[in-house]
Amino acid sequence: MGSETRQGERRAVDAGSDGGKAPKLGILAGGGALPRRLIAAARAQGRAVFVIAFHGQTEAATAEAAPSFWTHLGNAGEALERLRREEVEELVLAGPIRRPSLLKLRLDARAARFVAQIGRRAFGDDGLLGAVVKTLEEDEGFRVIGVQEILGDLLMSAGLYGRHRPDAQAEADIARGLDIVRALGRLDVGQAAVIQQGLVLGVEAIEGTDALLRRAGELRRDGPGGVLVKIAKPGQETRVDLPTVGLTTVEGVRSAGLRGLAIQAGATLVVDRREVISACDEAGLFLIGLDLDREPRRG
Structure with missing residues (x-):
């Protein structure tokens, strides 16, 4: 017992x-x-x-x-x-x-x-x-x-957060990542992918986002760092397993040599949002909430 x-x-x-x-x-x-x-x-x-x-x-x-x-x-x-x-x-x-x-x-x-x-x-x-x-x-x-x-205030809103913003390469990587993660979601595989300069460094499966970031860090290429893209699966059961990010995610993104996070607005939980935004600012990372029903706002 x-x-x-x-x-x-x-x-x-x-x-x-x-x-x-x-x-x-x-x-x-x-x-x-x-x-x-x-x-x-x-x-x-x-x-x-x-x-x-x-x-x-x-x-x-x-x-x-x-x-x-x-x-x-x-x-x-x-x-x-x-x-x-x-x-x-x-x-x-x-x-x-x-x-x-x-x-x-x-x-x-x-x-x-x-x-x-x-x-x-x-x-x-x-x-x-x-x-x-x-x-x-x-x-x-x-x-x-x-x-x-119970915690509706944890849901990410659309827009750019903090001091840093994606450049043209990062925006292209975000778009590529969305294509990849949507395909993963249709197959009910995972919610996230890491893209660098158009290359897929890793996709999320049963191991989770933290393990994905560790693998992506080992596969990082020279040049501008990549991005983490994380969205809900199509038709996902929203009462369980919504995409979630927090300070551990930010540290994983920083350690992997990435340049920022792009996550789905209205369907991603951000635990300790103020601390997450502050940690992104200190690490030089951008944080953007993607409105998948329209073009993402850029602040």
Whole structure:
């Protein structure tokens, strides 16, 4: 059984003039700071919160920030049982999860049935996540919501941010990157690519953006550095796995010798936006939110 961490559980307060209470929120917490941002924002909205923390995935600070229950990824039975015992009604998936193979998950009986249900519905990465959402809602009775429903201010807006702007070569690389990532998205492969002087240094697959940036840094060519382009997949399930960037992404872009980031406006979460813009300024990087429905604004 998982161990528990409890620190000052707060009960939900009236959510509106009708005197009703906001539904209790369950957070399936991956890594990084995003789950903690959700905890703070939900409480500010008068919502009680309960966290499912996963060994080897969730940061200890997240579990310490709210009433929580530690478990393993393969122990779906006890996680779902605990969520029901805590009277959780809505679920949000937040933070990256490193996905081990099924052989390493050590599935319990409930998890095995859960995976079987998902397997009948899933194909590809986005298909898998969409099937997880559908199974949690249709078979388990929870309502799954997106991070942006609580932290809407994290969504990137269109425009140029900070002091630096892309030159003609960088703009050409952005356009090339959009073509590549759109093709990847149609195949449900990944959300990002690194382009330098028209050359594709790398595309994102299951390894994630941080690993992509490390590989791209090793393949960097002489001359002007490349760009990271990151957008949502066509038809993506927007309640889970929206493209996300933060300070770690900025450091990865800098270390890879790139010149900037181009990310999709309205569909990308930027964690700690002010700090991200400041870090880009200090590193000499441009940061641009792309409005894919029209020509990107250039400030």
